[in-house]
Amino acid sequence: MFEAVIQEASQFRKIIDSFKDLVDAVNFDCTTKNIQVQAMDGAHVALVFLNMEAGFFDKYRCDRSVSLGVNVGTIAKVMKCASSDDQMKLQAEDDGNQLMFTFQSKSNERNSKFEINLLEIDSPEALQIPETSYSAEITFSSSEFSKLIRDMANFGDTVTIQAKKSSIQFSVGGSTGKGSIVIQETPEVETTKITIKEAIQLTFSLKYLSQFSKGSSLGETVTLKMSEDSPLLVEFPFGDDLGSLKFFLAPKIESDE
Amino acid sequence: MFEAVIQEASQFRKIIDSFKDLVDAVNFDCTTKNIQVQAMDGAHVALVFLNMEAGFFDKYRCDRSVSLGVNVGTIAKVMKCASSDDQMKLQAEDDGNQLMFTFQSKSNERNSKFEINLLEIDSPEALQIPETSYSAEITFSSSEFSKLIRDMANFGDTVTIQAKKSSIQFSVGGSTGKGSIVIQETPEVETTKITIKEAIQLTFSLKYLSQFSKGSSLGETVTLKMSEDSPLLVEFPFGDDLGSLKFFLAPKIESDE
Amino acid sequence: MFEAVIQEASQFRKIIDSFKDLVDAVNFDCTTKNIQVQAMDGAHVALVFLNMEAGFFDKYRCDRSVSLGVNVGTIAKVMKCASSDDQMKLQAEDDGNQLMFTFQSKSNERNSKFEINLLEIDSPEALQIPETSYSAEITFSSSEFSKLIRDMANFGDTVTIQAKKSSIQFSVGGSTGKGSIVIQETPEVETTKITIKEAIQLTFSLKYLSQFSKGSSLGETVTLKMSEDSPLLVEFPFGDDLGSLKFFLAPKIESDE
Structure with missing residues (x-):
C-alpha cells in the first residue's frame, strides 16, 4: 500500500509542470523514505532528478518499495483538475495497476477521483548523479x-x-x-x-x-x-x-x- | 416602438456572449411583458431559450409584439464597443428594418450609436419546451x-x-x-x-x-x-x-x- | 561621445513599442538639445516623428551631432530585457559603430549590457512637417x-x-x-x-x-x-x-x- 497526502494540490502540480515537457514516461520510485524520479530527456542531453522526502507530504505511507510507471503528461492533465487549495491524496495498491488521485475541496463540497493506468517502464541503468565538488x-x-x-x-x-x-x-x-x-x-x-x-x-x-x-x-x-x-x-x-x-x-x- | 434600457451594458454583453457560438441568426421576440429568444444549434442537438422579463430592464416599452431577426455574431460585435458600465439603449421603430444600440458613458463624454440591419428569419415551429417534473x-x-x-x-x-x-x-x-x-x-x-x-x-x-x-x-x-x-x-x-x-x-x- | 540616462527603462520601451511595427530601420538624430526620429512607413502613407528633449532624460550628453542608424525591431528586443524599473543608459562612442544599452536593477544586483550594430541609413530628404494652423x-x-x-x-x-x-x-x-x-x-x-x-x-x-x-x-x-x-x-x-x-x-x- 502506497499513500501520500499534500494539503495544497498546487504544490504537486507545479512540480509536475516543471518537467512535463522534458520527459515522457517515468518511474516514480517510492520507498519508505522518499519518492524519486530520474529520467533523461528524449535527446539524452538533460537529466531530471526529482526527490520528494516523506516529510514533503502531510501524510506518507509506503509499506514496501515500489516503482510506479506513469506518463508525466497524463499526470499533468489530472493535476489541472485540482483547484489550487484542494487537498490531494495519491494512492496505489500493492501489485495494483492503477495510480489514484483524490482531490477534496476545502469545504468538502467537491470530491474528485482520477485513476491512471500504470505503465511497465524499463528502469534505466541507475544513473550516476555526479557528486562533484563544484568550482x-x-x-x-x-x-x-x-x-x-x-x-x-x-x-x-x-x-x-x-x-x-x-x-x-x-x-x-x-x-x-x-x-x-x-x-x-x-x-x-x-x-x-x-x-x-x-x-x-x-x-x-x-x-x-x-x-x-x-x-x-x-x-x-x-x-x-x-x-x-x-x-x-x-x-x-x-x-x-x-x-x-x-x-x-x-x-x-x-x-x- | 420598441425601447429597452439597461444601466450596465456588460449585463447584456455577457448574455449574448454566452450563446453566440451556438446559434447564428435568431428572432428576438419582444412583447409587452418580455423578450424571448428560442433557437436550436446548427446540428439540432441543443436548444437555447433566453427569457428577459420587462423587469430585467431599467426601462422597457414595447407597444406591440414584434420579432426582431438579428445575427447574434453581429450583436456580439456591437456589444464589444460598449464599456462595461455604459448605459445601453435598444430601439426599433415599428415596421423599421434596423435595430439601434446607443451606449452612453457614465460621464456623458462619449455617446455611441450602432445600427444593425434586421433579417427576415423563418420562425421555427413553436418549440416545445418540456415542462417536465424532473427526477x-x-x-x-x-x-x-x-x-x-x-x-x-x-x-x-x-x-x-x-x-x-x-x-x-x-x-x-x-x-x-x-x-x-x-x-x-x-x-x-x-x-x-x-x-x-x-x-x-x-x-x-x-x-x-x-x-x-x-x-x-x-x-x-x-x-x-x-x-x-x-x-x-x-x-x-x-x-x-x-x-x-x-x-x-x-x-x-x-x-x- | 553620446550618453543618455533614464531612471525607468519602461518609459523608453513604451516609446519604441509604439512605433516599432510601423517602421524598420531609422536614424536616431542626436544633438546637444534633443534626440529626434523621422521616418515613413513602408507604404509611405504614415509619418512617425519622435522628439525627446534633453530634459526627457535624467542625464544627457551629446558632444557633437550624430545620426545613429538602428533597426527598431532590434531595439525593441533589447528593451524587453530590461525590468520596468531598471535604470537605463544609452551610449555611443564618437565614430563608433555600436549603440550600447546598460540596464541596472534598483538593488544593483543585476547589471546588463547589450550592444547593437549601427547601420548606415540614407537620411531621407528632410521631411516637411507641416506647421499648419488646424481647423x-x-x-x-x-x-x-x-x-x-x-x-x-x-x-x-x-x-x-x-x-x-x-x-x-x-x-x-x-x-x-x-x-x-x-x-x-x-x-x-x-x-x-x-x-x-x-x-x-x-x-x-x-x-x-x-x-x-x-x-x-x-x-x-x-x-x-x-x-x-x-x-x-x-x-x-x-x-x-x-x-x-x-x-x-x-x-x-x-x-x-
Whole structure:
C-alpha cells in the first residue's frame, strides 16, 4: 500500500509542470523514505532528478518499495483538475495497476477521483548523479533567473556562463548584437549568494535552460553549480530536508557550436 | 416602438456572449411583458431559450409584439464597443428594418450609436419546451460547474451524470484513465442544493456542455435538471422574476457512443 | 561621445513599442538639445516623428551631432530585457559603430549590457512637417481613443472623423451595420478639450490608426488635429517641454474608397 497526502494540490502540480515537457514516461520510485524520479530527456542531453522526502507530504505511507510507471503528461492533465487549495491524496495498491488521485475541496463540497493506468517502464541503468565538488555556485532569485534565460533566448541559441571574482556573467551573441547580464552579491538582496573556488566559463543550450526555468514557480530561489567537465546543475529546493527538483545539463563543446 | 434600457451594458454583453457560438441568426421576440429568444444549434442537438422579463430592464416599452431577426455574431460585435458600465439603449421603430444600440458613458463624454440591419428569419415551429417534473436537480456554484466541465473535457468527449442518494457524480473515461467528480451538499456551501426524487444516470456530449458553461459569467449559480427520456436543462438565472438563460441538451443514447 | 540616462527603462520601451511595427530601420538624430526620429512607413502613407528633449532624460550628453542608424525591431528586443524599473543608459562612442544599452536593477544586483550594430541609413530628404494652423483639435483620454479605434476596426476599414459645433464624431460603416461614436466636452471629464474653428470631415484608414493607438500607453491623453488637405496629426505628449511622439496620416480621397 502506497499513500501520500499534500494539503495544497498546487504544490504537486507545479512540480509536475516543471518537467512535463522534458520527459515522457517515468518511474516514480517510492520507498519508505522518499519518492524519486530520474529520467533523461528524449535527446539524452538533460537529466531530471526529482526527490520528494516523506516529510514533503502531510501524510506518507509506503509499506514496501515500489516503482510506479506513469506518463508525466497524463499526470499533468489530472493535476489541472485540482483547484489550487484542494487537498490531494495519491494512492496505489500493492501489485495494483492503477495510480489514484483524490482531490477534496476545502469545504468538502467537491470530491474528485482520477485513476491512471500504470505503465511497465524499463528502469534505466541507475544513473550516476555526479557528486562533484563544484568550482562555482550561485543562489539567486528564481524569477530573475527565469527572466534572464527568456531575455538571452531572444538573442541566441546558447549562453556562456562565466564565473570570475565574485560575480556570474551570462552572455549571448547573435547576428543582431550581443548582450551580457552580470549578477553579483549586494547588501540589498540577501538571497543572492555566490561562491567561486576557481574561475570557469562554460556554454549551454538556451533551449534546455528555458525548459528548466519553469521550475522557478517552485520557490523563491534557484541554485546553479558548475565545474569543468561536469554537467551544469540547476536546483530548485522545496525547503529544509524536503527534497528538490534538479536538472543536469551537459555543456556545449567548442566544436558543437 | 420598441425601447429597452439597461444601466450596465456588460449585463447584456455577457448574455449574448454566452450563446453566440451556438446559434447564428435568431428572432428576438419582444412583447409587452418580455423578450424571448428560442433557437436550436446548427446540428439540432441543443436548444437555447433566453427569457428577459420587462423587469430585467431599467426601462422597457414595447407597444406591440414584434420579432426582431438579428445575427447574434453581429450583436456580439456591437456589444464589444460598449464599456462595461455604459448605459445601453435598444430601439426599433415599428415596421423599421434596423435595430439601434446607443451606449452612453457614465460621464456623458462619449455617446455611441450602432445600427444593425434586421433579417427576415423563418420562425421555427413553436418549440416545445418540456415542462417536465424532473427526477434530479442540482444548484451549485457556476464557476465550479465551468471548471468541472473544462476538466472533464480534458479526458474524454462525453460525461456521465449520475444522481443517487444525496450527491451528483460526473464521470469521464478515456484511453489515459478515468475520473469522477462528486458534488454534495455541505453546511459550508449554502448555495449548493441537491434534490433527487429518483436515481438517474445519463450521458451527455462535453462539447455542448463546454459551450453552455460560458453562461457561468451570468451569476453565482447554475441549476441542472435531469429526467429519464428528457433533455438535460442547464439554467443560469438572472435574479428573482427577471428571467434566465436556459440550455437544453438531448442525452446520448447507448448506441451513439 | 553620446550618453543618455533614464531612471525607468519602461518609459523608453513604451516609446519604441509604439512605433516599432510601423517602421524598420531609422536614424536616431542626436544633438546637444534633443534626440529626434523621422521616418515613413513602408507604404509611405504614415509619418512617425519622435522628439525627446534633453530634459526627457535624467542625464544627457551629446558632444557633437550624430545620426545613429538602428533597426527598431532590434531595439525593441533589447528593451524587453530590461525590468520596468531598471535604470537605463544609452551610449555611443564618437565614430563608433555600436549603440550600447546598460540596464541596472534598483538593488544593483543585476547589471546588463547589450550592444547593437549601427547601420548606415540614407537620411531621407528632410521631411516637411507641416506647421499648419488646424481647423479642429481634440484632446481626450488616450485609453478612450485606443478603445474607440479598436471598436471601429471591428466594423470597417475606414473611419470618418467629423468636427462640428462642439463635438467630434467618429463613424464607420460596413456590410453588417454602421456605427458612430461622439466625443464632447463635459464638466466631469476635465481632460477632454475640443476646439473647432471650422467644420470639417475627413476619412482615414483604420489600419494605420490602430497602429498609432499603441501610443496610448505613453500618457493619459492624446491630441488629434485636422485640417482640409493636411495630414491628420495624432500626438502623444511626454510632459511639458519633454517632447512627444507624433504620427501623421494622409486622409483617404473619395476615389480611394
